Each structure stands twice: as structure tokens, then as C-alpha cells.
Amino acid sequence: MPEKLDEQTMALRxxxxxxxxxxxxxxxxxxxxxxxxxxxxxxxxxxxxNGVLGFGRTAITEEEQSFHLINASGQMVTPQPGMCFFxxxxxxxxxRGKHIDLCVLGGLxxxxxxxxxxxxxxxxxxxxxxxxxxxxxxxAKLMVVxxxxxxxxxxxxxxxxxxxxTVPRRVSKVITDIAVIExxxxxxxxxxxxxxxxxxxxxxxxxxxxxxVDDLKTIQF
Amino acid sequence: MSINKxxxxxxxxxxxxxxxxxxxxxxxxxxxxxxxxxxRALVKQGAKNLTLAANTPGQGRMETPPPGAGPGPGPMPxxxxxxxxxxxxxxxxxxxxxxxxxxxxxxxxxxxxxxxPLHDRRLAGKLEVEMVPQGTLAERIRAAKAGIPxxxxxxxxxxxxxxxxxxxxxxxxxxxxxYALKGDYSFIRAYKADxxxxxxxxxxxxxFNGAMAGASTxxxxxxxxxxxxxxxxxxxVATPGIYVDRVVVRQNPEEGx
Numbered sequence: 001m002p003e004k005l006d007e008q009t010m011a012l013r014x015x016x017x018x019x020x021x022x023x024x025x026x027x028x029x030x031x032x033x034x035x036x037x038x039x040x041x042x043x044x045x046x047x048x049x050n051g052v053l054g055f056g057r058t059a060i061t062e063e064e065q066s067f068h069l070i071n072a073s074g075q076m077v078t079p080q081p082g083m084c085f086f087x088x089x090x091x092x093x094x095x096r097g098k099h100i101d102l103c104v105l106g107g108l109x110x111x112x113x114x115x116x117x118x119x120x121x122x123x124x125x126x127x128x129x130x131x132x133x134x135x136x137x138x139x140a141k142l143m144v145v146x147x148x149x150x151x152x153x154x155x156x157x158x159x160x161x162x163x164x165x166t167v168p169r170r171v172s173k174v175i176t177d178i179a180v181i182e183x184x185x186x187x188x189x190x191x192x193x194x195x196x197x198x199x200x201x202x203x204x205x206x207x208x209x210x211x212x213v214d215d216l217k218t219i220q221f
Numbered sequence: 222m223s224i225n226k227x228x229x230x231x232x233x234x235x236x237x238x239x240x241x242x243x244x245x246x247x248x249x250x251x252x253x254x255x256x257x258x259x260x261r262a263l264v265k266q267g268a269k270n271l272t273l274a275a276n277t278p279g280q281g282r283m284e285t286p287p288p289g290a291g292p293g294p295g296p297m298p299x300x301x302x303x304x305x306x307x308x309x310x311x312x313x314x315x316x317x318x319x320x321x322x323x324x325x326x327x328x329x330x331x332x333x334x335x336x337x338p339l340h341d342r343r344l345a346g347k348l349e350v351e352m353v354p355q356g357t358l359a360e361r362i363r364a365a366k367a368g369i370p371x372x373x374x375x376x377x378x379x380x381x382x383x384x385x386x387x388x389x390x391x392x393x394x395x396x397x398x399x400y401a402l403k404g405d406y407s408f409i410r411a412y413k414a415d416x417x418x419x420x421x422x423x424x425x426x427x428x429f430n431g432a433m434a435g436a437s438t439x440x441x442x443x444x445x446x447x448x449x450x451x452x453x454x455x456x457x458v459a460t461p462g463i464y465v466d467r468v469v470v471r472q473n474p475e476e477g478x
Contacts, residue, residue, distance in 0.1 A: 048425070049355060049356075050249045050250075050425050050428045051249075051425050051427050051428050051431075052424070052425050066424065067253035067305045067426070068253055068423040068424030068425060068426050069424045069425055070249075070250075070253075070425050072249075074250045085422070085424055085425060085427055086427065086431070087359075087427050087428065087429070087430070087431025087432045087459075088249075088276075088355070088358075088359040088362075088428050088429045088431070088432045089359045089360060089362065089363035089431070089432040090431075091356075091359070092355065092356030092359045092360060095356055096356055096360075096374065096375065096376060124330060126328055126343070126350055126352060127330070127352075128326070128327040128328055128329055128330065128352075129326055129327070129352055129353070129354050129355070129382070130326050130327045130355055131326065131354070131355035131356060132354075133354040133355075133356075133357075133376055133377060133380065133382065134354050134355060134356030134357065134376045137375055137376045137377070138356070138375070138376065164380065164381050165379060165380045165381070166380065167379070167380065168379040168380070169379075
């Protein structure tokens with residue numbers, strides 16, 4: 001089996017989705033890593049639901065770290081000119097009010113209809129919903145980044161989610177460690193594959209039937 | 222000087238908390254913005270059968286591993302969240318068996334090798350967990366503050382969160398009816414206060430604190446500094462003082478976060 005992309009490389013691919021001027025909210029895990037890969041020619045404003053807009057990369061040195069500047073994953077981040085703070089009620093006004101252009105969340109399952117399940121694994125209740133549901137319903141655009149299958153090789157890109165939903169029918173794109181898939185009314189469209197992977201190999205690890213674009217590309221970073 | 226909301230101790234600030242009270246506790250995860258001293262005072266005070274509403278109710282104190290013990294199983298170290306010094310959250314009240322219910326967005330999962338008073342009590346049937354999407358929790362609290370008894374939100378239809386709730390389509394959008402969440406007490410944390418209770422926060426420590434101020438019958442603010450009236454720029458007041466009933470000032474603001 002060809003090599004799968006590691007988390008940092010997936011995050012790098014996620015960052016390609018950021019457009020100049022976008023307001024972006026990144027979920028826990030791999031999505032958050034993408035915040036460190038902003039091209040210098042783009043101005044992207046990150047929103048974190050714990051009440052900050054316009055923060056910078058992860059804080060690294062002791063000097064940079066402050067308990068008063070964290071993202072929603074609990075990581076300390078750095079300030080940037082133009083940053084602002086607000087309380088939770090204001091923060092979710094931004095989120096539900098469709099003021100966030102793009103939200104990227106992690107996933108446990110994504111269905112071909114665009115349903116997302118990402119907050120509770122059966123047998124590991126109660127799970128934690130956090131801000132994911134409001135973001136999934138409220139962001140103007142919702143994408144998911146996740147491994148393509150579970151550690152036990154079970155499908156995560158599925159026909160129907162069997163786990164509790166975070167949101168029905170809102171995911172527009174899934175970026176995994178082997179593929180980039182767009183979700184359309186016609187079904188899941190395979191757009192890109194990881195280096196060494198072809199459509200057949202991706203399909204073998206995907207439950208729904210994939211539509212293959214004519215100009216299937218290798219993921220570029 | 223007739224208005225002075227400053228009380229002299231945490232103990233005095235929480236003295237009248239009664240059994241069965243609903244307490245909204247500010248903060249966000251194990252980072253800053255948590256009124257640790259008010260929580261510890263309430264442990265001492267001992268009120269029982271409490272309902273805690275908080276984003277992250279808290280797992281309780283982690284046991285210190287014995288000296289020489291290797292790194293046990295748990296979350297990946299590079300993602301482990303740094304804990305502020307001298308920090309406690311609502312988990313301490315859960316650990317002390319003062320809580321029968323928590324309304325929260327992020328109870329967390331029990332981790333192998335990390336004891337959780339919250340999940341131990343939940344599994345033993347002694348603690349009810351009502352999970353609420355974070356934005357719905359924030360808005361239920363804001364609604365209480367604003368005198369709105371209930372509201373329709375687009376978050377939740379088609380998921381477990383609609384269960385048992387009234388659904389209604391508004392302008393073509395399916396919505397769920399959610400009720401205001403009014404507390405008996407809000408325990409919040411801020412940076413500076415004046416004697417009227419005007420507050421400013423520090424960075425992302427504002428989080429639920431700003432939303433919870435005024436959402437309960439009594440709002441108690443634990444602050445780092447008390448300043449004179451007029452020292453806070455009126456344009457910069459984050460929480461107007463009328464939402465705050467009691468202010469307790471940290472003796473040593475540098476001591477822990």
C-alpha cells in the first residue's frame with residue numbers, strides 16, 4: 001500500500017483552501033495545524049469560538065506563551081495586529097450568523113450526502129459536542145479533514161453515518177490522508193489523490209461509489 | 222460613596238449559596254478565565270445538590286503520579302494543554318460530591334490512566350450530564366441576561382440535540398426551541414474592576430465570563446485588580462457594572478492565573 005499523508009501534510013493541503021480575506025475557524029486536531037501554514041501573500045483572519053479574531057500561529061517560546069491567548073483547542077497562540085476579543089455569546093453570533101466564511105473540522109464519519117459525525121464514538125459516551133455543532137450548522141462553508149479509514153481499516157467515508165450526527169448535509173469537501181473528495185448533489189467526486197494512490201486504491205477504502213473527475217490530479221501543496 | 226460591590230473575602234462572597242442552587246461558572250477548558258478561588262471557597266462552604274453550568278465542568282483534580290513513575294497513557298504530549306498554576310475548576314465541586322447535574326458543552330472523555338471524578342460519578346448514576354452545543358449554551362445564558370425566555374436556533378435539527386424539543390421551520394430553516402438558562406449565581410473571572418462592578422477582561426479569558434455576567438440572580442466576579450472609578454476607560458468597559466453584584470479582589474494577582 002502506498003504511503004499515506006501525515007497530519008502536517010494534510011494540514012498543508014487544508015491551508016490551500018484559505019483564500020485572501022477569508023474568516024476561518026479551525027477545529028480541534030489536524031484542522032488547527034493548518035493555521036501554521038498561511039501563505040505570505042494571503043491575509044486570513046482566524047476566529048476561535050472562545051472569543052478571538054485575528055490571532056497568529058501557535059506560540060512556541062515561553063515568552064510567547066500566555067494563558068490569556070489560547071485557541072479553542074486550548075493551545076497558546078500569538079497575537080497579531082488587528083486582533084480583537086469578545087465573549088462567548090458574541091462569538092457564536094458570528095458563527096450562527098454566517099459571518100465565518102469557512103470552517104474546517106475533524107471527522108469520525110462523513111456520508112456521501114454531506115452528513116458529518118464527529119463528537120461521540122459508540123461505547124465511548126458521552127462524547128463532547130463543544131462548538132462543533134454550531135460551527136457545522138453556521139459556517140458559510142464546511143470542510144472536513146480526517147484519516148480516510150479508522151485504525152482498524154473501517155470506512156470513515158460512508159454511505160450513511162452510523163454515529164450520532166454533528167450536522168446533516170453540510171460538508172462540501174473532505175480532505176483525507178489519501179484523497180480530496182468534493183461532495184455534490186450527484187455524489188462524492190474524487191478530485192485529487194495522494195502521491196502513489198490511484199482512483200481504484202482510494203475507492204477500495206471508500207464505502208460509497210466515487211465519481212472520478214476526468215483530470216484526476218495528485219495532491220499539490 | 223454609596224455603591225460598593227467589593228466584598229472582603231471569597232468566603233463572604235459565596236456565604237449565601239444555598240443547597241440546590243444553579244451556578245454558572247466562567248472559563249474555557251483548563252486555561253485562564255476560571256474563578257478558581259470562588260470555587261475553592263464554595264467547596265469549603267459546602268452547599269450541596271448544585272447544578273453547574275459551564276462550558277467545561279471539569280474533571281476534578283488529577284492525582285499526582287508517584288515520583289519516578291513514567292509517562293502513563295493519555296493524550297499525546299505535544300497536544301497536552303498547559304495548566305495554569307494554582308488552578309481549579311468546577312471539577313473540584315464534583316469531586317467533593319456537591320454537584321448533582323452539569324449543563325455543559327464539553328464534559329470530555331475519561332482517559333486511560335487519568336482519573337475523572339466527573340465520569341466516575343456519571344457512571345455511578347450520581348451526576349446527570351446535559352450536553353448542550355456550545356453556542357446554544359452561550360445563547361441560553363445570554364437570553365437569561367437579556368430577559369428573553371426562549372429562542373429558536375438553527376443549530377441541532379436532524380441530530381440528537383433536537384430530541385424532546387419543539388421544532389419549527391422559520392423562513393425555510395428548521396429550528397429548535399431552546400430555553401434561557403438563568404442561574405442563581407454566576408461565578409466569573411475578570412482582570413480589573415471598579416467598585417461599581419465595571420469589568421475588563423484579559424484576552425481570551427473573557428469567554429463565558431462576559432456572557433454569564435448578569436445571567437444569574439447574583440453575579441460574583443473574582444478579579445486581579447481593583448481600580449478607582451474612572452480608571453477604566455468608559456469606551457473599554459467590557460461588562461457594565463450593573464450586571465455585577467459582588468467583586469472579590471485577589472490578594473496577590475501574580476499568584477497563579
